[in-house]
Amino acid sequence: MKKLLFTITVLAMTVTMNAQGNDGVTLTVIIENVLNNEGHVLSALHNEQTFMKADRIKTSHDKAEAGELILTFEHILPGDYAFSVLHDANDNQRMDFENNGMPKEDYAMSGNSMQMGPPTFSDAKFSIANEDMEIKLRF
Template identity: 35%
Template sequence: MNTLIRIIISSLVTLLSFQASAQNNYTITVKVEGAESNDGKMFIALYDTATNFLDKSYKGEVSDIKDRSCTVVFKDIPKGTYAVSMFHDENDNGKLDTNFFGFPSEDYGCSNDARGIMGPPRWKDAKFELKENQSITIHL
């Protein structure tokens, strides 16, 4: 009988712990507007550190484009500091194309509509605090 009670208590503690951790996770809905066309795909990346920003994403999604826009949802994201970047892979070759000087030749953007000056956008300009479910819009 004691063994059965221990198993039940252990199961309840595990279940309550799982529910508590699930309640601390949120969704980030990202809408991208103003694409030049519906051609290709949108590549959207979520970053969780300044060190990895624009280099190694925490999560990523690829989306079709309809009416020159798209929406993706990142689920089960813990509270914290994040930034989003995206690019419109208009020619559908799976990468952000650049010109002779190394500047992007396809549309790109970041959360907070951050733009770089003579270089890529900076983490401090693109970051945001996630404390609840959040929606952001990136304008191209």
């Protein structure tokens, strides 16, 4: 009986420790071709429910520096996500548009589908499994 109780206790502790250890993975996003040091680079990780809305899963607000910007997001659970990034050169916290509707500032979206009109989640999505992941976006 003591042996059975010990086995059950060890099994319960193992399950609990594994559940606590599964706190997600690290997503590294490399943003290439930041053209200048003006303003900030705004980025956001979305799921399907938050895509193209004010809510986001994770965000970043970094001083723009010409060249490459590397962002790290930790504790991301497995699932489907999309990533958006904007070089907000004039620091007004939004994307600015020309009169014809084209963006004035550099931007990028995961999925690299640069179609006319706003992106869709299905075009921008990528899947995160149980391993750390790296994606690259280019302005």
